Amino acid sequence: MNRINQKIKEDKKLLSIYFTSGYPNLDDTATIIQNLEENGVDMIEIGLPFSDPLADGPTIQASSTQALKNGMTTEVLFNQLKDIRKTVNIPLIIMGYFNPMLQYGIEAFCKKCQDIGIDGLIIPDLPVDVYNEQYKSIFETYGLINIFLITPQTSVERIRFIDSISNGFIYMVSSASVTGSQYGFGAIQTNYFKRIEKMNLNNPQIVGFGISNNDTFMQATQHAKGAIIGSAFIKHLTNKGVDKIGYFAKSILKPNY
Amino acid sequence: MSYNINKKGYYGKFGGAFIPEMLYPNVEELRQNYIKVMAEPDFQREFNLLLKDYVGRPSPLYFAKRLSDKYNTKIYLKREDLNHTGAHKINNTIGQILMAKRLGKHRIIAETGAGQHGVATATVCALMGLECIVYMGEIDIARQAPNVARMKMLGATVVPALSGSRTLKDATNEAIRDWINNPVDTHYIIGSVVGPHPYPDMVARFQSVVSEEIQWQLKEQEGTSKPDYVVACVGGGSNAAGAYYHFLEDTNVNLIAVEAAGLGVDSGESAATSVLGREGIIHGSKTLLMQTKDGQITEPYSISAGLDYPGVGPMHAHLYTSGRAEFISITDDEAMAAGLKLCKLEGIIPAIESSHALAIFEKKTFNPNDIVVLSLSGRGDKDLETYINHFKL
Known part of the structure; x- marks a missing residue:
């Protein structure tokens, strides 16, 4: 069974962390992943940097620009990850834009992911219908789960459709925004989380965008299976470097840490 | 097709x-x-x-006699440069x-x-x-x-x-x-x-007013609504899309797309997407774009700010790969010289984007009876400083 599916079965709220590979330093990838797992993080999204990340805000874009300057490429990332399963057991997801994957070759990319032990992919600019018609069978051949996003603007009909072709979880974007543009949730978001919770979807939802500390993590997971942190972690890496990852993870999972 | x-x-x-x-x-x-x-x-x-009262349409389809004499063919300029705000x-x-x-x-x-x-x-x-x-x-x-x-x-x-x-x-x-x-x-x-x-x-539909006018204007002047060639510069490609639109399916009308070669297509400082680009995704569209081996989008270069887009519209990617349109690249220097030539021969100062299109007459020979319609997409007022610097005016 795919590690994502196993993880979803655990009776706990999940913390997933995103980081941009190649940032702050080119060779931090394995260190960051190992530290996150050791400190109780349930799942990791490894960002494959792109020159034009149009769903991301300034924090993740700046980290991507720096990562590319540092020399990160698809090939370099795969090399850095080739032994990662010797030390890491939690689900690993690669998150990236479609063009670099397309240039690598989708089948070659998926095969490499399987060889390494990647469990899933999040590709914000690969539309659901294109995936369904052209790529679904390739992803499945290599045991990869493709994660789709929903937003407060996604229609009920479309959510049902996305649920029907998902296997794993649904990435629930908390508000109409790019990444890192807001922190904290108001009544609008809470009502949206409740509305989705009441739909009783086949796939659990994990909330992303707007989570930065224990408060927002608790709020987000009150009506969802888990939460994803991206920009706040990148900011932490920028300010504190890779040495204080444990502190960051614990501060999310424990109140008043 | x-x-x-x-x-x-x-x-x-x-x-x-x-x-x-x-x-x-x-x-x-x-x-x-x-x-x-x-x-x-x-x-x-x-x-x-x-379009009529505010933009000033229809824009003239002007028979450029001196330019035609110089290149021994019939050249019509579609004067989008005369629109309000100076371009298409x-x-x-x-x-x-x-x-x-x-x-x-x-x-x-x-x-x-x-x-x-x-x-x-x-x-x-x-x-x-x-x-x-x-x-x-x-x-x-x-x-x-x-x-x-x-x-x-x-x-x-x-x-x-x-x-x-x-x-x-x-x-x-x-x-x-x-x-x-x-x-x-x-x-x-x-x-x-x-x-x-x-x-x-x-x-493309909003810009298609250009080719719609070309059809009836040419009919009035030449007795036919079909030119032999339609020439336009291509950055993203909106003026070309407008000039081609009503002729897309009529393969008797030859389409020529002119891209910016910058300092030369092999110089590393170029915006000739058809030559240098590969299939990929940019700004939500699958098309040809300039990118690294790893799929990172690269920065193009042209002296013309309107042509230095790293991609090209998907219509043009299709026109290129299907062979429907002929793609020609023009360097900075060739474009600037062609722009100055239009000034002297016709009394029109073109935008540097349009100057790229004009430069093809030095590269390609047309028959004396060919009707060549060229989209003069913009006026050169905005480019005066670039012209001044280039020619030390």
Whole structure:
């Protein structure tokens, strides 16, 4: 069974962390992943940097620009990850834009992911219908789960459709925004989380965008299976470097840490 | 083979809408409505009236006698340079502002490179009394000060794009991000036949007034509505899309697309996407684009700010790969010389974008009886400084 599916079965709220590979330093990838797992993080999204990340805000874009300057490429990332399963057991997801994957070759990319032990992919600019018609069978051949996003603007009909072709979880974007543009949730978001919770979807939802500390993590997971942190972690890496990852993870999972 | 868009939003294998889910409702609303809205008699009436009385259409189809004599063929110039705001860009912004109003949007965003599309957008926003925010790369803001001032005079807010390479592609990213953050009240006026479906088709339709006029104007002057050649420069490709539109399916009409070679296609400083690009995704569209081996989008170069886009509209990618259009690249120097030649021979100072199209007469020989229609997409006022520096005037 795919590690994502196993993880979803655990009776706990999940913390997933995103980081941009190649940032702050080119060779931090394995260190960051190992530290996150050791400190109780349930799942990791490894960002494959792109020159034009149009769903991301300034924090993740700046980290991507720096990562590319540092020399990160698809090939370099795969090399850095080739032994990662010797030390890491939690689900690993690669998150990236479609063009670099397309240039690598989708089948070659998926095969490499399987060889390494990647469990899933999040590709914000690969539309659901294109995936369904052209790529679904390739992803499945290599045991990869493709994660789709929903937003407060996604229609009920479309959510049902996305649920029907998902296997794993649904990435629930908390508000109409790019990444890192807001922190904290108001009544609008809470009502949206409740509305989705009441739909009783086949796939659990994990909330992303707007989570930065224990408060927002608790709020987000009150009506969802888990939460994803991206920009706040990148900011932490920028300010504190890779040495204080444990502190960051614990501060999310424990109140008043 | 068809050269128009298919029902799924593709030209051949190019096009589509490779957009994040956050943009889906915005783009879907437009996709469901654009053809219906454009077909409404009331929309058509208002669009055509504004094109006539505000833009100054029809733009003349001018037989350039001295230029024709020089190259021993029949050259007609489609004078988009005489439009209000000085280029073809306004045809699209008039159309899109009317579209935005009918979709109930009251906030307009746009990207701009050199500032021409930004000015054309700020102009129609002033005309309609709508809020206007234009994203422009920080580097472009510094080198296009007059157009920044124009946009401000017209009431627009110019927001610098500080990310990435801080030029047109990043301004486009910022505009897309703004749209993600403002999904309900905002319409994004894209300036070329690029971006996710339905933009390439919608913009081409608004620009198609150009080829529609060419047909009847040529009929009046030559007794035929079909030129032998239609020539246009291509950055993103909106003026070319407009000039080709009604001739796309008629293969007796030869289409020539002129790209900016910059310092030369092999120099590393070029914007000739058909030569240097590969299939990929840029700004939500599958098309040809300039990129690294790893699929990172690269920064193009041309002396002409309107041609240095790293991609090309999906229609043009299809016209290129299918062989329907002939693609020719012209260097900075060749374009500048051709621009100056038009000044001396016809008394017309062309935009440097259009000068690229004009330069093909030095590269390609036409028959004396060939009718060559060339889209003179813009006037050269905005480029005076570049001309001055280049020729040490």
